Amino acid sequence: MLETWGLLLGGLAAASEPAILIAIMVGAIIGLFIGALPGLGPTAGVAILLPVAVSFDGTAAIAALGAVYYGAQYGGAVTAILLGIPGDASATMTVIDGYQMAKRGKAGVALGISVAASFVGGLIGLALLTAFATTIAKAAIAFGPIEMTALMIFSLSLVSVLGGSDPIKAFISLFLGVWIGTIGLDPILGLPRFDFGDVRLFDGIEFSIIAVGLFGLAEMLATPAMSETAVSTKLRFRDLLPRLSDTLRCWRELVSGSLIGFFVGVLPGAGATAATMIAYAFAKRQSKHPETFGDGAMEGVAAPEAANNAASYGSMIPMFALGIPGSGTTAILMGGLLMIGLQPGPMLFATQPDFVWAVFGSFYIGNLALVAITIVLTPLLAACAFLRPGYLYPVVIAIVIYGIFSINYSMFDVALAIGFGVVGYVMAKLGYPPVPLVLGMILGPLLERGIRRTLVASQGDLSVFFKSPIALAIIAVTLALFIVPWLLKRRARAKAASVIAAGA
Amino acid sequence: MLQVRHLDIYVSILLMGFGVYVTYQGLGYGYVERGTPSAGFFPVWVGVGLAVFSAINLFRTCRHHGLSIGDIDAIAYPEIAKVLGASALMAGFIGLSFVIGMTPAIFVLMLAIGVLFGPRTIGFYAVLTVLALAMAILLHFTFSSLLGVPLI
Amino acid sequence: MEDHISSTVGGITRRSVARTAVAILAVAAGLGLAGAQAAYPDKTFQYVVQSGVGGGSDILARTLAKILHDEKLVPVNMLVENRPGGSGAIAYNFIAGQKANPYVLGGVGVSFFTTPLLGKMTVSYKDFTPLAAIARSPYILAVRADSPIKSVEDIKKHPGLTTGTVGAVSDPALLATMTSQQLGTEIRVVPYDGEGEVLAAMLGGHIDLVYGNPNEILEQVKAGVLRPLAVSSPERMLSLPNVPTFKEQGYDIVHTQLRGIVMPKGVPPEAIAYWEGILKKVAEGDAWKTQYIQRFNEEPIFLDSVEFGKQMDVTSARYEKLMKELKLIK
Numbered sequence: 008m009l010e011t012w013g014l015l016l017g018g019l020a021a022a023s024e025p026a027i028l029i030a031i032m033v034g035a036i037i038g039l040f041i042g043a044l045p046g047l048g049p050t051a052g053v054a055i056l057l058p059v060a061v062s063f064d065g066t067a068a069i070a071a072l073g074a075v076y077y078g079a080q081y082g083g084a085v086t087a088i089l090l091g092i093p094g095d096a097s098a099t100m101t102v103i104d105g106y107q108m109a110k111r112g113k114a115g116v117a118l119g120i121s122v123a124a125s126f127v128g129g130l131i132g133l134a135l136l137t138a139f140a141t142t143i144a145k146a147a148i149a150f151g152p153i154e155m156t157a158l159m160i161f162s163l164s165l166v167s168v169l170g171g172s173d174p175i176k177a178f179i180s181l182f183l184g185v186w187i188g189t190i191g192l193d194p195i196l197g198l199p200r201f202d203f204g205d206v207r208l209f210d211g212i213e214f215s216i217i218a219v220g221l222f223g224l225a226e227m228l229a230t231p232a233m234s235e236t237a238v239s240t241k242l243r244f245r246d247l248l249p250r251l252s253d254t255l256r257c258w259r260e261l262v263s264g265s266l267i268g269f270f271v272g273v274l275p276g277a278g279a280t281a282a283t284m285i286a287y288a289f290a291k292r293q294s295k296h297p298e299t300f301g302d303g304a305m306e307g308v309a310a311p312e313a314a315n316n317a318a319s320y321g322s323m324i325p326m327f328a329l330g331i332p333g334s335g336t337t338a339i340l341m342g343g344l345l346m347i348g349l350q351p352g353p354m355l356f357a358t359q360p361d362f363v364w365a366v367f368g369s370f371y372i373g374n375l376a377l378v379a380i381t382i383v384l385t386p387l388l389a390a391c392a393f394l395r396p397g398y399l400y401p402v403v404i405a406i407v408i409y410g411i412f413s414i415n416y417s418m419f420d421v422a423l424a425i426g427f428g429v430v431g432y433v434m435a436k437l438g439y440p441p442v443p444l445v446l447g448m449i450l451g452p453l454l455e456r457g458i459r460r461t462l463v464a465s466q467g468d469l470s471v472f473f474k475s476p477i478a479l480a481i482i483a484v485t486l487a488l489f490i491v492p493w494l495l496k497r498r499a500r501a502k503a504a505s506v507i508a509a510g511a
Numbered sequence: 512m513l514q515v516r517h518l519d520i521y522v523s524i525l526l527m528g529f530g531v532y533v534t535y536q537g538l539g540y541g542y543v544e545r546g547t548p549s550a551g552f553f554p555v556w557v558g559v560g561l562a563v564f565s566a567i568n569l570f571r572t573c574r575h576h577g578l579s580i581g582d583i584d585a586i587a588y589p590e591i592a593k594v595l596g597a598s599a600l601m602a603g604f605i606g607l608s609f610v611i612g613m614t615p616a617i618f619v620l621m622l623a624i625g626v627l628f629g630p631r632t633i634g635f636y637a638v639l640t641v642l643a644l645a646m647a648i649l650l651h652f653t654f655s656s657l658l659g660v661p662l663i
Numbered sequence: 664m665e666d667h668i669s670s671t672v673g674g675i676t677r678r679s680v681a682r683t684a685v686a687i688l689a690v691a692a693g694l695g696l697a698g699a700q701a702a703y704p705d706k707t708f709q710y711v712v713q714s715g716v717g718g719g720s721d722i723l724a725r726t727l728a729k730i731l732h733d734e735k736l737v738p739v740n741m742l743v744e745n746r747p748g749g750s751g752a753i754a755y756n757f758i759a760g761q762k763a764n765p766y767v768l769g770g771v772g773v774s775f776f777t778t779p780l781l782g783k784m785t786v787s788y789k790d791f792t793p794l795a796a797i798a799r800s801p802y803i804l805a806v807r808a809d810s811p812i813k814s815v816e817d818i819k820k821h822p823g824l825t826t827g828t829v830g831a832v833s834d835p836a837l838l839a840t841m842t843s844q845q846l847g848t849e850i851r852v853v854p855y856d857g858e859g860e861v862l863a864a865m866l867g868g869h870i871d872l873v874y875g876n877p878n879e880i881l882e883q884v885k886a887g888v889l890r891p892l893a894v895s896s897p898e899r900m901l902s903l904p905n906v907p908t909f910k911e912q913g914y915d916i917v918h919t920q921l922r923g924i925v926m927p928k929g930v931p932p933e934a935i936a937y938w939e940g941i942l943k944k945v946a947e948g949d950a951w952k953t954q955y956i957q958r959f960n961e962e963p964i965f966l967d968s969v970e971f972g973k974q975m976d977v978t979s980a981r982y983e984k985l986m987k988e989l990k991l992i993k
Contacts, residue, residue: 397629467546
């Protein structure tokens with residue numbers, strides 16, 4: 008343990024070299040910027056910088072790419088809060104409460120919390136990465152298809168917390184999301200499903216496209232024409248500033264969000280977006296005022312933002328400790344390692360300690376730098392929310408269109424986003440909650456893969472599901488935390504209703 | 512005025528039909544093969560779920576007037592026109608960008624959206640034009656030159 | 664079928680007109696080249712990658728572009744452009760659509776064969792001109808170090824073993840069915856979403872066997888985590904001289920991934936000859952060996968246009984057979 012901190016100090020010193028500091032700053036700013044662009048997230052950011060970064064020296068290259076990665080996580084929240092458009096997939100949950108806060112003129116406060124949450128999540132994730140990478144990596148790979156199935160059942164039961172007031176419509180929304188998740192080549196057999204004869208749907212629909220349409224464009228469509236501002240209150244300078252006291256109030260959500268994000272992020276194939284959903288639902292479930300969630304609760308910003316930043320370090324663990332890329336972004340990072348001539352693998356810590364620790368050191372420095380940059384920018388950004396729609400919307404729609412186009416260089420995707428904007432508008436008018444749809448779209452495919460992989464391996468033998476202690480434990484928690492309370496509540500409500508009916 | 516309750520009913524019927532379609536397609540992909548769920552397993556259940564819950568919603572909405580919808584009861588026609596108008600403008604942008612290129616097309620779209628959402632004053636139009644021009648140039652530079660995106 | 668009948672009965676049909684047009688274009692382009700000998704190439708080359716940045720095909724393209732530039736092998740630039748999506752369909756449709764254009768190149772990945780076979784694309788691998796193959800990646804069959812399976816033969820003693828692949832149709836899936844058939848046993852193939860997930864499932868004990876590129880497997884072998892059983896190349900690998908091939912062990916399993924480069928159909932023969940020469944220089948040069956072959960643990964090889972074309976026929980036929988067995992196509 009002591010040895011670890013010694014190595015880290017060495018790493019911090021190595022990362023303080025001017026060349027590496029410049030690499031960190033360049034990466035962090037590019038990441039922040041790309042993360043803020045709707046549609047483009049950390050994966051796109053790292054991919055865009057990769058060809059340039061590999062011309063740097065080894066440590067600087069990976070420090071810059073890493074900075075893009077976590078910088079994008081900071082940036083994703085900015086668009087989510089200010090415009091109600093998720094800057095990248097993992098910022099979707101931040102939209103729910105962050106945008107409500109901005110609409111009430113508290114954009115600065117919300118941005119402040121997201122920065123603080125990003126920093127705390129990053130720090131907790133980093134500390135765990137530095138201290139226990141190898142141990143955690145070994146535990147993470149114990150998570151196979153069976154355990155993933157159980158985790159997804161757990162996560163999907165979150166719809167009971169996130170569904171809103173109308174359970175019927177929540178389920179319809181959830182099923183629609185799961186259906187969207189099945190579009191494209193079937194992950195197990197390779198058969199095209201719901202492609203409507205169009206090869207452009209073979210890889211499915213990118214989550215960002217749906218999220219941008221459903222949240223961002225739908226919101227703009229619903230804004231009445233010729234309104235003065237999108238915000239209901241007057242501009243006050245105080246509201247543009249982040250406040251430390253608010254952050255301290257959310258400490259529980261910050262810690263739980265970070266831990267959830269980190270451990271879900273470590274699991275190969277689970278992803279940061281799933282982590283933010285679990286963190287958000289957990290925070291709501293634990294809150295004394297769950298009714299404020301979705302209506303501008305600070306905790307609703309703190310939990311998912313802490314989770315997605317912690318998840319980014321979690322997902323690096325399999326890469327550094329085992330030489331396995333656990334997510335799309337780390338797969339590209341690993342391509343970067345290979346291109347600069349480093350072989351990631353189980354021996355990396357042993358053969359390249361200087362490199363690994365310098366990179367870890369650069370992550371700490373980069374996070375500090377990002378806090379400084381974003382705090383300075385916060386009042387400026389927060390003022391954007393007070394622009395009148397006549398100026399704001401043309402600019403935002405233009406950025407959204409360019410962002411979506413850049414995902415696959417495809418106008419087809421832009422058309423899809425516009426279509427989902429209309430769908431989102433209709434859903435909002437009819438009281439269909441959009442959150443279950445994104446939940447279904449992210450988690451449905453993971454559940455399907457889990458179940459089918461398990462049964463392909465066991466040749467249809469269902470008993471394997473009951474032989475995994477991890478899976479059984481997760482199912483037990485699901486029942487205790489969500490399903491039983493939900494059933495009890497419904498029963499109590501039905502009873503109350505019948506009492507009233509009898510009384511009348 | 513479009514009654515929200517009526518819209519709810521139409522959408523429920525649409526979703527029911529869609530659920531049946533998804534289930535039918537799912538059966539075509541294969542439900543179970545050699546004892547393991549096949550490509551159609553999930554779609555079948557998703558379709559059934561969609562159809563059943565939409566049917567419940569339809570039944571509920573038809574019977575209880577205005578129970579499931581909160582405060583909004585009707586959508587004014589000007590609002591529908593605006594939603595359709597904004598969507599049509601964006602769709603028009605896609606078509607236009609294949610003819611005159613993305614950057615000129617986005618300039619046109621920004622003007623159109625601004626006119627749709629903003630006040631009808633000369634001062635506003637002047638600022639909007641400058642803003643749209645600056646933004647189009649900025650976007651072109653950022654995406655094409657900095658990010659290396661092959662714009663149309 | 665209908666198309667075929669009409670073309671024999673009706674004489675000149677749209678299809679044969681198109682073919683003639685292509686032929687004329689090709690001849691014209693060829694004449695143009697002959698007219699101005701040194702003119703080709705006089706424009707920037709466009710190398711279209713079917714996946715995103717950082718993947719195997721992308722790294723190959725970018726390394727090749729870098730070497731062509733550094734060693735000044737081509738007088739013009741080569742720009743690498745990623746056109747991901749549609750399981751390769753977007754990029755390959757684009758390349759095939761640039762008929763007879765000798766300035767567009769692309770790399771061959773698994774989806775190059777499999778996506779057209781699904782029957783939703785109008786092009787197939789026959790709509791491309793093979794130029795050359797410049798590297799070869801064999802597959803290594805490996806088990807965890809603590810596995811009771813010590814040889815390929817042992818697989819027979821443990822029925823119901825599982826292996827992981829990326830997607831249903833892939834080289835590892837092909838190798839697993841080949842192994843099953845040769846051994847007369849059944850290896851269950853569990854599809855995952857990426858090489859990383861497969862390796863994680865392997866190390867976590869959720870699958871029993873793995874067929875991996877040296878690039879993924881070798882480091883794990885060096886660390887003593889995985890034990891190699893056989894390699895799928897015709898000869899032993901330079902980096903694993905102690906591991907026998909399937910062939911040596913008496914199994915008729917030879918399948919490697921060729922890193923090949925193609926152009927659209929109908930490019931002039933001069934362009935093919937030009938690129939064969941360039942790619943031969945690349946494949947035999949030191950820069951390629953140090954910056955690609957050694958770094959990614961692949962095997963050096965050079966196949967010219969004709970040989971590579973033959974290999975494309977073999978590979979496509981293998982995938983077609985596998986996809987029929989999986990009932991993906993009829």
